[in-house]
Amino acid sequence: MVWELIEVPGNPSPPQHSTVDVVAAKIAPKLANALIRQLNQVCPLENLRHVKRVRRHVGCGENSELSIILCLSTGPENCSEGFPEEVQKIVDNYHLSPFIARVASCCATSKEEWEEQCKLWPTSYHPPHDIDGVSGFKEEELPSIFDCMRTAMQLSQDKEQSADPACCSGLSRPYLCTGFDIYLVWEPCAMCAMALVHQRFKRVFYAFPNPITGALGSVYRLHGQKSLNHHYFVFRIKVPEAYSNGSSHCSEKCC
Numbered sequence: 001m002v003w004e005l006i007e008v009p010g011n012p013s014p015p016q017h018s019t020v021d022v023v024a025a026k027i028a029p030k031l032a033n034a035l036i037r038q039l040n041q042v043c044p045l046e047n048l049r050h051v052k053r054v055r056r057h058v059g060c061g062e063n064s065e066l067s068i069i070l071c072l073s074t075g076p077e078n079c080s081e082g083f084p085e086e087v088q089k090i091v092d093n094y095h096l097s098p099f100i101a102r103v104a105s106c107c108a109t110s111k112e113e114w115e116e117q118c119k120l121w122p123t124s125y126h127p128p129h130d131i132d133g134v135s136g137f138k139e140e141e142l143p144s145i146f147d148c149m150r151t152a153m154q155l156s157q158d159k160e161q162s163a164d165p166a167c168c169s170g171l172s173r174p175y176l177c178t179g180f181d182i183y184l185v186w187e188p189c190a191m192c193a194m195a196l197v198h199q200r201f202k203r204v205f206y207a208f209p210n211p212i213t214g215a216l217g218s219v220y221r222l223h224g225q226k227s228l229n230h231h232y233f234v235f236r237i238k239v240p241e242a243y244s245n246g247s248s249h250c251s252e253k254c255c
Helices: 029-042 085-093 111-118 139-157 159-163 190-198
Strands: 004-007 019-027 054-058 064-072 098-104 181-186 203-208 233-238
Touching: 004 139, 019 029, 029 064, 029 085, 064 085, 064 098, 139 181, 139 203, 139 233
Parallel strands: 181 203, 203 233
Antiparallel strands: 004 233, 019 064, 019 098, 054 064
8 A cells, every 4th residue: 555645625525326317318429519509508507517518428339429418307207398498499409309317416526426426427527626736735745745744653653752842942933833734643633623723724634534533534524614714624644554553553542
């Protein structure tokens, strides 16, 4: 197992099977552009912007088959009536044969969730962090992030150094930690997570989940509370098994 960084979103992901029914129809590829324009005008998918209007299916041969979403389904099974008037005109004009399809009701918050959604119908996926580092992290930061977590884990095992206040006596420390990162071996509890809010940390990294009182992903997601006056980004770092063996016995004692 190698080092891996996983963002912990403030709001939990919707259930993987959260779906909604739509009315779709198979179309000839040459009609795709015209139908997309018409349907986007008369029946835009306002609440399904993450869902692609057209699905391409490649059969056993090289020929591809296209299906297009006409509108949301208004009934559990009946897809031959109840269309908006303008959609019904399109169905009649192009001699379409509607059918019910199922699509994801919410945009994906992880690549894995996106891959599952696309098994139903293609969707768009935008990672929760951006590559410019305005939020989240930059890819080139990963070696430094892993090095810092490695140091934190080593310090957690070195009781003399981690408990000795003399090692920090010569440092000038600000009252608040605005813009700072913090590396924790264990996911903090609610009290510790709130202390990090008050200190104005920018990013919180932890290695091991706290299944009992974890406030940043395991039990609660405190960093997603809109009522707080400060929010930080949270990441879990999956560490190689060689590092986890020395800390696995602490799970019942943390926080």
